[in-house]
Amino acid sequence: MREGVVALCAVLIVSGCAGVEPRTGRGSSRVLRQGATFAPDDAAERRRTPGTRPRQGGDPIAPLTHEAVIAVLEEVKGTLDGIARTLPRLAKNTKGLGDSDGVFTRYTDYGASQLPWLRGALARATSLTDDAATVEDMDMRSGILRLTGPRIEAAMSGAMLLATWLDFLRLAEVVRQECPYYGVERLFVDLDRVQRQMEPAMTALASLDPEEVEATATAMPGLMGQLTREFQSIQDGARGAMERGGRVVAAAQFLEMLTLVSALKATLPRPPPAAPVMLGVGLMMGSGGVMMGSRIVVTAEWVERMRTLVQAGVISAPVVSAAVRIHAGQVLMAQANQDLPKGVRDALGDSPEVRAMRETGRAGAGMSSAPKHHVLPQEHREWFERRGFKGEMDIDQFCVRLEQSHHEAIHGGGDWRLGRLWAKEWNQNIMRLLRVSESDTGRLLTRDEILKIVATEMRRFDIPMTFSPGKRR
Structure with missing residues (x-):
C-alpha cells in the first residue's frame, strides 16, 4: 500500500487507538479492536459514554505501557547524553572563529542551556513512572502513567530540536574550517536567524504545559521543514563559495559529508542530482517497520512502542504522526502551523476569508474549557x-x-x-x-x-x- 503522509497519519491514529485483547493461548496472536470513544483533544473535555468508564478488573495494558514509557525515556536520555558530550568540543573548536572570541560561544551556550530542562523533564517523567509502579490499582496506575505524556512529548521534541541545533553548530564548524570564502558575518547572521526560528518552540516545550507541548509537537514537521531549508541554504551558499574559489571537487565532497553526518539527513535532499522529497513518495508498513522505498523510516519496535503509548493515552496520535513524517523526511511539504486541513480548505473553496481561517482549540475560539x-x-x-x-x-x-x-x-x-x-x-x-x-x-x-x-x-x-x-x- 503506497499512500501519502495523510494516509499514514490516519493508519497510526486508528491502530494507536485500538485496544489489545489479552492472549487466549500461548501461540495465539493479538486481536485489535476499535476503542476510540473519547472526544477529540481540541474539545478539552470527554463525553461520558459506557466506553469511557474504566474497567473494574483493572487495565491489563498497564505493564506494557510502563515498559514502553521506560524505553522511550532511555532513548531520549541516550540522545541527550550524546549531545552533552559533543557541545563542549564544539564550543572549544568555534571559540576563536573570525578572530572574535565569544561571538560563536553564545550559540553553543544556547544549546547547553536547553539540557537542564530536558533532563528535568526526563527526571520528572521517570519519577512518575517509578511512583506508578508502586500503585496496585491498575486503572490508577494507568492514570499516573498518562501524566508522563506531556513530559515525554516535550523531551522527544526538544531532543530533536536540540540535535538539529547541533547540526547547525557542526555546519558552522565545518564551513569555517573548509570554506574560508564563506564570510564569518554571514554565518553569524545565519545562525542568529535559525535560533530565532527555533526559540519559540523550545520555550513552549520547556514550559511543560500540556496544551502548549501538544500544539508544538504536532507542528514540528512544519518547523523542521523550515530548518531543513535553512540548513540546505547554508550548504548551497558554502558550496557556491567553494566553487567560485576553484574547489569544485572539494565542494561536492563537502556537501556529501555534511548530509551524511546530519540528524537532518532524512529531510535533506541527497547529493545531486536527487530532488527534494515530494508528497507522491509513498510510505508502507512492512515487517521491519514503516518504510519509504527500501529505507526503514522507523523500526517495528518503535511503532509498537508508540502504539502502546497512544492506546494508553500517554501521548497523542497526532504527535506520533508528526514524528513519523519527520523521520520520513516529509517535512518540506508540511502545511503551515494551524492551517486548515487540505480537505477542509478544498471543501470551503479559495477565497481571502478561507485563507485567513486557522484551526484552533476551544480557547482560541473564545469558548471556555471544561472545569x-x-x-x-x-x-x-x-x-x-x-x-x-x-x-x-x-x-x-x-x-x-x-x-x-x-x-x-x-x-x-x-x-x-x-x-x-x-x-x-x-x-x-x-x-x-x-x-x-x-x-x-x-x-x-x-x-x-x-x-x-x-x-x-x-x-x-x-x-x-x-x-x-x-x-x-
Whole structure:
C-alpha cells in the first residue's frame, strides 16, 4: 500500500487507538479492536459514554505501557547524553572563529542551556513512572502513567530540536574550517536567524504545559521543514563559495559529508542530482517497520512502542504522526502551523476569508474549557502531603476535566456551600472514607492505599482516570 503522509497519519491514529485483547493461548496472536470513544483533544473535555468508564478488573495494558514509557525515556536520555558530550568540543573548536572570541560561544551556550530542562523533564517523567509502579490499582496506575505524556512529548521534541541545533553548530564548524570564502558575518547572521526560528518552540516545550507541548509537537514537521531549508541554504551558499574559489571537487565532497553526518539527513535532499522529497513518495508498513522505498523510516519496535503509548493515552496520535513524517523526511511539504486541513480548505473553496481561517482549540475560539476537578480535595492539601503526596505526586497532578453538569453533580449542585451539606458530595465522601479507613487500620494510610480508595470512588462516580495537572488555589 503506497499512500501519502495523510494516509499514514490516519493508519497510526486508528491502530494507536485500538485496544489489545489479552492472549487466549500461548501461540495465539493479538486481536485489535476499535476503542476510540473519547472526544477529540481540541474539545478539552470527554463525553461520558459506557466506553469511557474504566474497567473494574483493572487495565491489563498497564505493564506494557510502563515498559514502553521506560524505553522511550532511555532513548531520549541516550540522545541527550550524546549531545552533552559533543557541545563542549564544539564550543572549544568555534571559540576563536573570525578572530572574535565569544561571538560563536553564545550559540553553543544556547544549546547547553536547553539540557537542564530536558533532563528535568526526563527526571520528572521517570519519577512518575517509578511512583506508578508502586500503585496496585491498575486503572490508577494507568492514570499516573498518562501524566508522563506531556513530559515525554516535550523531551522527544526538544531532543530533536536540540540535535538539529547541533547540526547547525557542526555546519558552522565545518564551513569555517573548509570554506574560508564563506564570510564569518554571514554565518553569524545565519545562525542568529535559525535560533530565532527555533526559540519559540523550545520555550513552549520547556514550559511543560500540556496544551502548549501538544500544539508544538504536532507542528514540528512544519518547523523542521523550515530548518531543513535553512540548513540546505547554508550548504548551497558554502558550496557556491567553494566553487567560485576553484574547489569544485572539494565542494561536492563537502556537501556529501555534511548530509551524511546530519540528524537532518532524512529531510535533506541527497547529493545531486536527487530532488527534494515530494508528497507522491509513498510510505508502507512492512515487517521491519514503516518504510519509504527500501529505507526503514522507523523500526517495528518503535511503532509498537508508540502504539502502546497512544492506546494508553500517554501521548497523542497526532504527535506520533508528526514524528513519523519527520523521520520520513516529509517535512518540506508540511502545511503551515494551524492551517486548515487540505480537505477542509478544498471543501470551503479559495477565497481571502478561507485563507485567513486557522484551526484552533476551544480557547482560541473564545469558548471556555471544561472545569478541572481536583480528585484529592484541595482544602486538605496538608493532610495528603503528610501521607506522601509531594513533588511529582502532588495533589495538583490528580485533576480531571469534567462536563460542567457532571462537575456540579458530584459537588451537590452549582452552590458549593449547599453542596457541602450533602453527605455524598465528592470532597465530603472521599475524606470520610479515608478517615474511617485510617481509623480502622490504626495508622496513617499509605499513598497506595489512598489511591486505591479514590480509584474505587472514581469508578462509582463515573469519573475517568485521565489526569492532567491543575493549578494550586
